[in-house]
Amino acid sequence: MRITFLGHAGFVVETAGALVVMDPWLSPQGAFDSAWMQLPRNHHLAPRVRELLETPGRERFLYVSHEHKDHFDPEFLATVVRRDFTVVVPKFKRSELQDFFAKYGCKRVIACEDSREVPIKGGYLKLFVSEQGTNRDSSVMVRAEGQCFLNLNDCKLHDRLVRLIAEEGPVDVFSAQFSGAIWHPTCYEYPRETYSAIARKKRDSKFEAVARALESVQPRGYLASAGPAAFLDPALFPLNFEDVNIFPRAPDLFAFLEKRLPDAPTRYLEPMPGDVLDAGTLEFVSQVPERVTTENFRDYLHTYAKDLAHVFRERRRNLMREEVEEILGRLRVELQLKLDRLDLHERVGMPLYVELTEAPKRLLRVDFKLRRVDEVPAVRDTTRYTMKVGASDIVRVLDRKLNWEDFLLSFRLRLSRNPDVYEPVLHGFLGVEVEDLREFCDGIRATESQKERTVVEAGGKRFSIQRFCPHQGADLSEGWVEEGRYVVCPRHRWQFDLHRGGACKTNHSSLCAEPLADKPERVSDSVPPQLPR
Known part of the structure; x- marks a missing residue:
């Protein structure tokens, strides 16, 4: 078994009789409205991945773990011409992936429930599906030729890993997310010391989760993947160089693991996009010459940002006052639609204020108790949640070019809350699509039952x-x-x-x-x- 790293959470697993392409994120436009770019850059691998998917001779499979656009890349997939391969996706209640691939024109689509096994020549691949609240994700195991690769990516299966390994047997190569992928505390208006303290705690918590996963799985090799993105938008660029945030790089993780698990037999591997690993020997069959290191990281990012500066020039747009007013009206309607479907609205004990940066004296106040959205001139509640957004950014959600969660992950917003307490229903109100809010509320009730x-x-x-x-x-x-x-x-x-x-x-x-x-x-x-x- 050979494993080629495609960058971020992408892999190609090759055996004598089968090929599995996992989560290829290769578009030069990045993800989440170009807020996230691949780190290291991997766009040059797109022709090679297309060739692998289009070349007959072996069973070919495309696996997409979930809907986040740093895993599910419709722009790249549209460039694949010959589509006589099998697509494997998790079967979620929300059918976005199934709907997309039903129209894609591939050989067949297999929508897998949790723990479903899909035969391949000389072995099988198996999906493990997790769906709780706003989190929908899956992981994949490929077992063939006497070797096993378990790719957890972003999927939070940590409470199942002990049982999973007991049922499935030993794993040779393991991969799991080690970097943050959320807008807290990144988008929150905290004092610097508070921000750093929260980020450090979250970073260390993620590292501890990887350490405990390694203790449970006990693989021979761990591949660092699903790490940080590059933030090349000039407004986000400083995130790349913060002393402490939730986006650490692999060397930081490895330093933690060496102290936390000093006697662990697992080898820690940091591949670059294009590197090929032999799963049997844990040696790289080939490695690309360009390596991103701690020493060249800053220069690499500046060059990368310069090369893609046109992406952010092209997305800038100045709005007329009439356009801002129209967007404000549409946003008010959208928030009211969400509120009407939020069955658990009475649980939210604070209002939400939404401010367009172009209209700072025309705020939208969402009153969850009364279930209404009003326009007000200023924040008048001490206990409150606030969100500030640009009209040119939020209109992309209203135009359905982004969904709400993708917008939140674009980091193009500022948030604050008083008291500073996580409120799951309000969080869901912001991140869940209108049509999914009732199911979101049902999920909370099911958990509580x-x-x-x-x-x-x-x-x-x-x-x-x-x-x-x-x-x-x-x-x-x-x-x-x-x-x-x-x-x-x-x-x-x-x-x-x-x-x-x-x-x-x-x-x-x-x-x-x-x-x-x-x-x-x-x-x-x-x-x-x-x-x-």
């Missing part, structure tokens, strides 16, 4: 807690305990304080923790959360 409990030991005491995380339903029996009191969710690393009844440190949710008597008593058959190893 899970009442099974388990037992955890912490600080020499035993506690009965809810087994499933109230955030998105992760199995806390695969979590762990920190500082003798905090139960940590394995999926998003939320912390729940056992000394405060299981209260969450991120928002107001709780595990409803109850101390148990010293004498052992059976609460459930669940496995207690793992202690740090």
Whole structure:
């Protein structure tokens, strides 16, 4: 088995009888309205990937893990002429991927439920699907020729990895996301010290998730992928050079892993786009000459930004006052449509203010309790959430050139909240499409309906807690305990304080923790959360 790295989360897995192309993100326009660009650049690989997909002789498969445009690249896929290959996608409730490929004209489309196995010559590929709230993702395993590659990419399967490996057997090469991919704290108006503290905590939490995944999977080799993007828009360019943020590079991860797992047998590999790895020997069959290093990183980014400066010149647009007024009116209608479908609106205890930067005295105030959107001249609530956006950016959402989540991931907005507490319903209101909001609310209710409990030991005491995380339903029996009191969710690393009844440190949710008597008593058959190893 040979594995070619395509950049970001993209791979080509080749065996004697089959070829699997995974998440090829190759378009020179990048993703999320060009806010994210591939790092290192990989656009030169597009002709090679097209050739692989179009050349007969072996079974050919295209796998797309989820809808985010740094994994699902319609612009590149449109350039593939001969499409007599099989597309494999996860079967989500939201059918965007299936709908796209149903019209794509390929040989066939296989929409996979969780753990579905797809035969290939000499082996199989298998998808593991995760769908909770606004998060839809999948990972893929390829097993052939006596070797196995597990590509987790962005998929948060950390609460399933122990069971997955027990069922599927040993993994030779493993890959998993190690960099952030969210707009918090990147887009929030924090003082610098607060911003750095939050970013550092999130970065270290992501690194810890990779470390624990490696402990569970115990692969012979780990390929660093799904790392940071390059931010080449002049307004975003400083993100590349912040001392601390949620976008670390592979050398930072490896330094952490070497301290965290000093005796681990796993080899840590940082491929460049175009490098080819032999999964059996863990040696690179070929490596490209251009390498991005800590020493040349700054110069590399400046050259990259200069080469693609035309992309950002072309997207700039000055709007007339009448256009701004029209966009403001359309945005108000869109927010009201969202509000009308938000069944859990009464849970949001603060208003949302939306401001167009071109109209700072005409704010839209979303009142969740009263379920109405009004225009107001200024922020009048101390407890509130605010979003500032440019009319020329948000109109791309209203014109359906971007969906709401893609817009949030473009980082072309500024946010603030008081108090600084994560509110999942408000978060969903912003990021979920109008037609998906009722299903989003149903998902929250379904998570909350899970009442099974388990037992955890912490600080020499035993506690009965809810087994499933109230955030998105992760199995806390695969979590762990920190500082003798905090139960940590394995999926998003939320912390729940056992000394405060299981209260969450991120928002107001709780595990409803109850101390148990010293004498052992059976609460459930669940496995207690793992202690740090």
